Amino acid sequence: MLGLLRKRSFGALTLTQFLGAFNDNAFKQVIILMATAVAAGAGPGEAMGWVSSHPLGGGLPNWLSAQAIPPFLFALPFVLFGPVTGSLADRLSKSRIIQAANFLEIVVMALATLAFWLTDYGVLLGAVFLMGTQSAIFGPSKYGCIKEMVGSRELSRANALIQSSTMVAVLAGVFLGGLFREELGDRLWMAGFWYVGFATIGWLCSLRIEPLPAVDPKRRINWNPVTELISHWRATEGQRHLVLSIIASSFFYLMAATFLIVIPTYGRWMGLTDTHTSMLSAMPGLGIIIGAVVAGRVSGDRIEGGLIPLGLLGMAASLLATSFAPGSTTWVSFCLLGMGTFSGIFTIPVRCLIQSLPREEKRGAVQGLAEVMDFVGILLATPMFIFWDKGLALDPPQMFMVGGVIMALGGIASLVLAGEFLVRLVLLTLTHTLYRLRVSGGENLPEEGGALLVANHVSFVDGMLVGAVAQRPARFLVYRDYLDLPVVGPFGRRMGFIPVSSGDTPEEKEHALDEAAQAARDGSLVCIFAEGSITRTGTMLPFAKGLEVIARGADVPIIPVGLDRLWGSIFSFEGGSFFWKWPHRLPYPVDVVVGKPLPSHTPAGEVRNAIQEAIATRRSKRDGRAGSLAWRFVVSAKLNRRRTALVDPKGRMTYGELLVQAMALSRAIDRQLGQARRVAVHLESGIEDAIVNLALVLSDRVAIPIDPTLPAGERATLMEKAGAQAWIGNEVD
Helix, strand or coil, X not given: CHHHHHXXXXXXXXXXXXXXXXXXXXXXXXXXXXXXXXXXXXXHHHHCHHHHCCCCCCCCCCCCCHHHHHHHHHHXXXXXXXXXXHHHHHHCCHHHHHHHHHHHHHHHHHHHHHHHHHCCHXXXXXXXXXXXXXXXXXXXXXXXXXXXXXXXXXXXXXXHHHHHHHHXXXXXXXHHHHHXXXXXXXXXXHHHHHHHHHHHHHHHHHCCCCCCCXXXXXCCCCCCHHHHHHHHHHCCCCXXXXXXXXXXXXXXXXXHHHHHHHHHHHXXXXXXXXXXXXXXXXXXXXXXXXXXXXXXXXXXXXXXXXXXXXXXXXXXXXXXXXXXXXCCHHXXXXXXXXXXXXXXXXXXXXXXXXXXXXXXXXXXXXXXXXXXXXXXXXXXXXXHHHHHXXXXXXXXXXXXXXXXXXXXXXXXXXHHHHHHHHHHHHHHHHHHHHEEEEEECHHHCCCCCCEEEEECCCCCCHXXXXXXHCCCCEEXXXXXXXXXXXXXXXXXXXXXXXXXXXXXXXXXXXXXXHHHHHHHHCCCEEEEECCCCCCCCCCCCCCCCHHHHHHHHHCCCEEEEEEECCCCCCCCCHHHXXXXXXXXXXXXXXXXXXXXXXXXXXXXXXXXXXXXXHHHHHHHXXXXXXXXXXXXXXHHHHHCCCCEXXXXXXXXXXXXXXXXXXXXXXXXXXXXXXXXXXXXXXXXXXXXXXXXXXXXXXXXXXXEECCCCXXXXXXXXXXXXXXXXXXXXXXXX
């Protein structure tokens, strides 16, 4: 994961984001602590008279809390300007916008320093608003350019790195803010010099980001945020998972922002110092670092949406657990750490889905839309806290309980609306537990766009294995009767399985193939096991022509996928049964070989040959000499040297005799043929023909069988087409 920092632009972006988050939170924490002191009724010395005397400090009505004002002002610019800044991220170079936003941060922090010097709370709140404006400009370009910098395969790890490093910065900033508030007292203008300094360093780091081209330079900017927001929503049309991800993110920020207000209130309720309260506030951030790293490791090359409901339910459980000992700051700190951990697990897949699902030319607009929705949630956090605090008169432990119930409802909703993600995660976990996958050629799987995956069929779990290799969900053609089963059917349909059966009518088969082709045309990965049934012998069956119909109908590349070493596993037909046999070992080793893409017009037979060749190549690399056909023959012949190996009308031959003669002939071939590797063999079938073919295998040559009954001219033509460099048999003219 840390290796991504070696990429110049991404490393500079990560450092810039780190410094910006550190600086912003060190600044915000000072203001939140001052406002919290005012709301708690602290005296002028503790709350600072110039804060408590201001209308937005101590002059607020009873139903409005002073500590709710700064978060509200910070969030407001995201809603007001987010639609426009999202469009700008598509219209202009994202790197230039990031650099301009970082320069604006220097100006804002200079204004905040002046406000501390003048002891003017109104100017200070204005600086908070402008800081939100700067972040609103920065956000869509930051999230929109990550995929451009690292690609789809590294997206989860990149977001985990951004998230974890940002939370380290937030933790440090929150702690420093508490320290400034406690140690500097009325001399907070001194902290302003630190703020300006950190902002300047962040701007200098942003200059190292390499120029990124504008993805839609002709885009027309509508400066009306309402109509621009509507156009951004249209960019999500037909993408259900994208819409759900944006809504889930907004819901999360609503709850997270609410608890950013609740935690300082809990500190006051417990009578904690500002430093202790800041440390308590840091616990969710520390958890987010842990959760982000876990999510990045679990996701790997893919975007693992199954972590979303898991994260929501984990956050709910952590909040509800505070009820066991609400008066223990140690226990509540532990619960807040758990809430943060599950928050990190939740946010990584959500953020990755929002970045990966939009079309490239709309990515900035969708990031702007997501930003607006996130901060609508943050804005709603203020009235939610006021309702809990003033309307329901809840104390902080009760707020934790109510929040836990709401998060649990959100988790249940996520299971209802997108439970297929969690099912896929469970299946992948089982796959990696029972099987040790070794994948070669994974780079041949397309990161974007439609493709037809064609695999051989060896066991009942082949779909799980292919799904574990693909970095994004694939739609499988499956046996129709499976989708009629009580549990498998509903989840299979939710996961986009396409039912098909040999017993279908021609119309039903045509409909299934058309549905598969349409899915591939729309940009999905579609997988078909072209043999039509699981092999009963371990050998690959002929491929049906359905794959040709799908690939040509969709005009997408064919990706051959070879599954090797599965024969003999629990779910293969070895021993005459698919089940009820003990595994030879756990985890069971399986090789998955992804071949290079083939044109959409490739015949089924050639796709089958490509899979066989890929498996053979993998075996030779895996086992070296010991995995070669020649080595296996030698071992088998020595073990069975007295058994009959060959019989023809001229006699019989044991394995021992066959081995001796084949090895003697191989040495003669080495002397006679020299560097010739491809050798044509045109001999009548029998013991002599078998000895010659084995001798060629033992000498590491390719035997090209030619029918000896063909006329000499035709044999010569076939030899030339096959690239034969020598021949053994009857003379060819």
